[in-house]
Amino acid sequence: MSNIDTSVTSEHPAATWQFDGVVRLTRVGTSFVIFTVVIGFAAINTGNNSLYIGLSFMLGCLLLSGLASKGGLKHLVVKLDGIDEAWAMRPAHGRLRVINRSRIWNVRDVIVTSAELAEPICIPLIERRGEIVAHALFRFRRRGLAQLSRVDLYTRYPFGFFLKKRRARLSGDVVVFPRLLDEDVVRDRFLLVEGDLQSTNRIGGGTEIHSFRDYVRGDSLRRVHWKKSASVGRWIIKQNEVEANRSVHIIVDPFRPDDVSEETFEEMISEAATFLDDALRGGLQIALSIPQVTFHSDRDSDAAMFRALALLGATRQPVAQTMERDSVIFSVAPGVGSRVWGVGA
Amino acid sequence: MTTTAVNTAISDPRSPTPDSRRRELELLFLTMFSAVPLYATQAISAPSLLAFHAMLLAIAARVALGKGPEAIPPMVMRGLAIAYVPFYIVDAALISRSAIAASTHLVLFIAAYQPIESVRTRNTAQRLLTASLIFTASVATSTHIAILPFVVLFGFLLLRQLMHLSHEETAGMTGLPAYEPPSGGAAAFYVCGALLIGILLFPLLPRIRNPLLPGMAGPLNNATTGLSDSINLNEPRSISSDTSVISRVWMGPETIPFFTPLRLKGTVYERFTNNTWMQGRRDFVQLDNSDGTTQVALPEGFTRKASVQQRFPMGSRLFLPVGTYEVSGAGQLAEGPTRDIFTVWQLHRDTIAYDVALAHDTKPRRLQRVTVSNYPVTPAVRAMAQQIAGSETDPMRQAEAIEKYLSTRFRYVPDPARIGHTMTVDQFLLRDHRGHCEYFAAGMVALMTALNTPARIVGGFYGGTLNPLSGYFVVRNEDAHAWVEVWDGNKWKTFDPTPVSLRPGNTQDGLVRAYAVALADVVNYFWDRHILTYGLGDQIALAIDMIDRFRLAGTAANLALHRPITRNLGTLIGALLAAGFAAVVLSRRRRTLYDHLADHLRRLGIEVGPAMTMSEALDELQCTHPAAALELEPLIKLYEAERFSGRAEKGRAARIRRRLVESR
16 A cells, blocks of 8 residues: 655656745846946946936946846736646646736746646736736645745846846635546455446445435435424434446545544545545446535535545544445545555455 | 737737847847947947848848848858958957957947857847947947937837846747747837936046056047148148037126127147248246146236136147136146147047136246247338338337238138238238138238247137026137237237138128027037036035025025024924824834734844745744744634735734744
8 A cells, every 4th residue: 555645746846946035146137237237336436428328327227127027026916816626636727817007017937836736837928907817727735725825936037137036915715626646556446346236235325225324514404304303302314225336435534533634534535535435437327425424426416425525524532423334435444555445355 | 007918828829929020130230330420420330230231131131021130151150250350450450450449340340240150149239238338339429419319219229128138038938939029119208218217327426537457548539720831832721611529608787798709729839930830939838736726827917707618629738728827626737848838738538628817918837938920021022011101200109000001901801712822921911911810810910020020829719609598608610810929128018900700700690590500519519518528527416406496495594494484384294294204213113013023023033025925924924943833823713814914903903913923
């Protein structure tokens, strides 16, 4: 069993031109500054006002360069315009809206970078009081609720003397679905389990009552077994037996003992998500149970199930979950790591 | 607000790419353009410039035809580059005989070499630097206002290239193809901006000449003169209609009636040898300038003031208006190379501005030994002189008679070449009776010599044109003139035997042309006075002027405040302004939530940098002080909500401040 490779961040390493701070002199800028100093020295020493004219113009260019790049970046506002389904460690297409609120400066050659962006975005021109919708590729490292809090804006505009940086605030939450495993070896582990899915007598959308369980929020009232509920004093839900044998009940156990690493837990979630994905692709009817809630593929969207897996947090205490025969259970255990096992298999 | 969609993150093969050929041609044009002013300034020889432009044109032609820029094979060019190293020394020592000219040649060679080398290495930045160096050499040697359009156009082309380079490097940083929008308008905008800032900076830049390397500065001798060190009548004389401005003179209305037409005195010819009039003794006597004013003569009669701005067509010689007895603002002066002629002792510029005090008459500053000219008077000339003088015995009366005789009986020929042959002064007086001003002056000196009266020829400029737009007299090179000074036993008196209507400066122009010339001269004057000759003195004068204006404004305000209505109104406005100012200061001095949080984090060992958010600082804190981070987390969330959420919540800021204080 392999750990999740967290070093995948190296796929999008910080480029050499990125830096901490606000401004950096470029090679062209350094040459220009040296040239200006030389002309300044010559002008002062000779008192030649023609050289002073050149010096004034060059200083004007330097000053204007600083004003333009600062004034331009200062008025840029970046907003997350939308993002497609985001899976951990997979590129997700999204849109960033970059608004230039300056009344004076057109801004050119703006590079937008962020830890969440798969690659930097280069925007050639944002006219004053205009806006640009830039298509971006995001890459999130972990499942869960990712908060896009900031982007870095770089520009060399107008003359390339300075590389100026501004950190812009970005507000947007993205639910990142769990990582789907790509490796065939990992997927092969599920084949046995998938074979067992052919047996009957499993919870499903049939007419025969298979078992009972406590009501949890989200269950349809039509499934309440009123007679039994009246006898026990609380709502009891009837679980019918599946009609077709191509159905599966996936249970994800969020209990993570202290001696199981977070990576192992995440790997288990990834395996569950991969299993769920494969099952959905295979056209199976799926019930996904996590503590307190069960999703059914016939009435809940795929996205809802993956979102549930994305947001499922580890618990320190074991959680009681109703297991059925032929359930596929994903859990972690000390010394074993993630494991998949089926009831009655 | 316009919205545009752009897809840059994904490489789009349909995205247009920059037209490299057009860019290359533009860069070549910029390089060629940078050297164009050198033709006019003649800082280096024309053949080398022509060779440079021919080479770049050949490269540009190849590029335009879609070929590479290798007009000369790169290997050959590299060989030439190696060979240029010893050639530079030969050029500086033997060919150009100037390290500056040789260095300019070297830079031109580099500029021609770089386009060929650009095939192998990307050297746009270096090429722009080389073009800037060439253009700097062009600007540094130029003194004419015509350089300004060149500066603007060069600035435009340079900024366009820099913007293109910036775009290229930005695209290179990301590795993404990106469409470059047109940059012409942006470059024009930035040129205007840079010029505006440059204009504001120009008068403020420090003018401290030669702080490190004394002696580097030198005059730029670009003006020519109609004057010369001698009047050689053995050679054909010619007069050129050179309209270069030599001097501008301001005289108030109280001065003009007494000191016009202007005479600017530049040379004195006293000795006659071999039909040539020469200047007198050649030595320089330094004059006292302890209080910034130099006395050059002793005044007699009423006095007036005038201001002069002049170029230096003859070394560092001053062309002082006749009647000048005091000069101030010109620096250290010396008398020489001949007496009554003055030069600037140490000259660092090609134009100078100074003030003069004029007197109706002036006497020499010290006693002079005045002798009669050494002109060999022939009996015929002596007889002519005695005939003109008649019974007059007073030398001044005699001089007046001769002046009148020559100006009425002799014919002035504006162009000496029309006479068709050279002549002596005797031939002018006795045979031809026609000539130009030098003959008239020499003839009068000969006649005065025949009468045994000391006289000398004075060379300088006469008349000038009153500029109706600015109110000053413009004296041009074509106003060069010669007249006579006669010694009256006490001082030199001015006479001019040249017919008045035909003297230089008396030509009549049409009204439109006159005003056009006047306008052009106003612009030229502004350039000369406020740009080329702007210096430390002007900076001090500007500062004094500003202080005076403030003082005057203060006095005016003080007077106004003594009136009851204005006093009350002023008090009210002052109080309002003070209150507003105090409010602004207090609001600025009030520490923001960010400052408080940053201080708190600093105490915990986390320095919040300029490009760091509070959340990031909290992340750092979690690594070092997890407990403190846990405590601070809700506060930072509150702060971010206060700062960024846009939903105001009453008392939230105060709550954060209070909790921060409590947490200490």
